[in-house]
Amino acid sequence: MGLRLFIVAxxxxxxxxxxxxxRALRQREASVEFVGIGGPAMEAEGLHAIQSFATMNVSGFWEVLRRYRTL
Structure with a gap:
Protein backbone atom coordinates (compact mmCIF):
# COMPACT_ATOMS: atom_id res chain seq x y z
CA MET A 1 0.00 0.00 0.00
CA GLY A 2 1.39 3.41 -1.01
CA LEU A 3 1.42 6.70 0.77
CA ARG A 4 -1.95 8.50 0.96
CA LEU A 5 -2.03 12.20 1.86
CA PHE A 6 -4.99 14.43 2.71
CA ILE A 7 -4.51 17.92 1.28
CA VAL A 8 -6.75 21.01 1.33
CA ALA A 9 -6.70 24.26 -0.63
CA ARG A 23 3.82 17.25 -8.57
CA ALA A 24 7.07 17.51 -6.58
CA LEU A 25 5.98 14.81 -4.13
CA ARG A 26 4.96 12.52 -6.96
CA GLN A 27 8.43 12.91 -8.51
CA ARG A 28 9.93 11.61 -5.25
CA GLU A 29 7.31 8.92 -4.63
CA ALA A 30 5.34 7.83 -7.70
CA SER A 31 2.83 5.79 -5.70
CA VAL A 32 1.63 8.70 -3.54
CA GLU A 33 -2.15 9.22 -3.58
CA PHE A 34 -3.80 12.56 -2.83
CA VAL A 35 -7.26 12.91 -1.29
CA GLY A 36 -8.87 16.14 -0.16
CA ILE A 37 -10.46 19.43 -1.10
CA GLY A 38 -9.10 21.46 -3.98
CA GLY A 39 -9.67 22.91 -7.38
CA PRO A 40 -8.98 22.14 -11.02
CA ALA A 41 -5.17 22.37 -10.81
CA MET A 42 -5.04 19.83 -7.99
CA GLU A 43 -7.51 17.57 -9.76
CA ALA A 44 -5.28 17.72 -12.86
CA GLU A 45 -2.43 16.44 -10.66
CA GLY A 46 -4.54 13.48 -9.56
CA LEU A 47 -6.42 14.71 -6.49
CA HIS A 48 -9.31 12.45 -5.50
CA ALA A 49 -11.56 15.34 -4.50
CA ILE A 50 -14.09 14.77 -1.75
CA GLN A 51 -15.38 18.29 -2.44
CA SER A 52 -14.43 21.20 -4.68
CA PHE A 53 -13.29 24.37 -2.97
CA ALA A 54 -15.72 26.26 -5.20
CA THR A 55 -18.64 24.94 -3.16
CA MET A 56 -17.02 26.08 0.09
CA ASN A 57 -15.63 29.44 -1.01
CA VAL A 58 -17.58 32.12 0.87
CA SER A 59 -16.77 35.55 2.23
CA GLY A 60 -18.61 37.94 4.44
CA PHE A 61 -20.52 37.38 7.65
CA TRP A 62 -24.02 36.92 6.17
CA GLU A 63 -22.90 34.61 3.37
CA VAL A 64 -21.21 32.35 5.91
CA LEU A 65 -24.37 32.30 8.05
CA ARG A 66 -26.59 31.50 5.04
CA ARG A 67 -24.40 28.56 4.03
CA TYR A 68 -23.40 27.41 7.51
CA ARG A 69 -25.03 23.97 7.26
CA THR A 70 -23.37 23.14 3.93
CA LEU A 71 -19.87 24.22 4.95
Whole structure:
Protein backbone atom coordinates (compact mmCIF):
# COMPACT_ATOMS: atom_id res chain seq x y z
CA MET A 1 0.00 0.00 0.00
CA GLY A 2 1.39 3.41 -1.01
CA LEU A 3 1.42 6.70 0.77
CA ARG A 4 -1.95 8.50 0.96
CA LEU A 5 -2.03 12.20 1.86
CA PHE A 6 -4.99 14.43 2.71
CA ILE A 7 -4.51 17.92 1.28
CA VAL A 8 -6.75 21.01 1.33
CA ALA A 9 -6.70 24.26 -0.63
CA UNK A 10 -9.41 26.90 -0.28
CA UNK A 11 -8.78 29.25 -3.20
CA UNK A 12 -7.13 29.47 -6.63
CA UNK A 13 -3.75 30.49 -5.25
CA UNK A 14 -3.73 27.61 -2.80
CA UNK A 15 -4.86 25.29 -5.58
CA UNK A 16 -1.88 26.32 -7.72
CA UNK A 17 0.63 25.98 -4.86
CA UNK A 18 -0.78 22.63 -3.77
CA UNK A 19 -0.68 21.32 -7.35
CA UNK A 20 3.04 22.17 -7.56
CA UNK A 21 3.61 20.46 -4.20
CA UNK A 22 1.72 17.38 -5.39
CA ARG A 23 3.82 17.25 -8.57
CA ALA A 24 7.07 17.51 -6.58
CA LEU A 25 5.98 14.81 -4.13
CA ARG A 26 4.96 12.52 -6.96
CA GLN A 27 8.43 12.91 -8.51
CA ARG A 28 9.93 11.61 -5.25
CA GLU A 29 7.31 8.92 -4.63
CA ALA A 30 5.34 7.83 -7.70
CA SER A 31 2.83 5.79 -5.70
CA VAL A 32 1.63 8.70 -3.54
CA GLU A 33 -2.15 9.22 -3.58
CA PHE A 34 -3.80 12.56 -2.83
CA VAL A 35 -7.26 12.91 -1.29
CA GLY A 36 -8.87 16.14 -0.16
CA ILE A 37 -10.46 19.43 -1.10
CA GLY A 38 -9.10 21.46 -3.98
CA GLY A 39 -9.67 22.91 -7.38
CA PRO A 40 -8.98 22.14 -11.02
CA ALA A 41 -5.17 22.37 -10.81
CA MET A 42 -5.04 19.83 -7.99
CA GLU A 43 -7.51 17.57 -9.76
CA ALA A 44 -5.28 17.72 -12.86
CA GLU A 45 -2.43 16.44 -10.66
CA GLY A 46 -4.54 13.48 -9.56
CA LEU A 47 -6.42 14.71 -6.49
CA HIS A 48 -9.31 12.45 -5.50
CA ALA A 49 -11.56 15.34 -4.50
CA ILE A 50 -14.09 14.77 -1.75
CA GLN A 51 -15.38 18.29 -2.44
CA SER A 52 -14.43 21.20 -4.68
CA PHE A 53 -13.29 24.37 -2.97
CA ALA A 54 -15.72 26.26 -5.20
CA THR A 55 -18.64 24.94 -3.16
CA MET A 56 -17.02 26.08 0.09
CA ASN A 57 -15.63 29.44 -1.01
CA VAL A 58 -17.58 32.12 0.87
CA SER A 59 -16.77 35.55 2.23
CA GLY A 60 -18.61 37.94 4.44
CA PHE A 61 -20.52 37.38 7.65
CA TRP A 62 -24.02 36.92 6.17
CA GLU A 63 -22.90 34.61 3.37
CA VAL A 64 -21.21 32.35 5.91
CA LEU A 65 -24.37 32.30 8.05
CA ARG A 66 -26.59 31.50 5.04
CA ARG A 67 -24.40 28.56 4.03
CA TYR A 68 -23.40 27.41 7.51
CA ARG A 69 -25.03 23.97 7.26
CA THR A 70 -23.37 23.14 3.93
CA LEU A 71 -19.87 24.22 4.95
Missing amino acids: GDRSGDAHAARLM
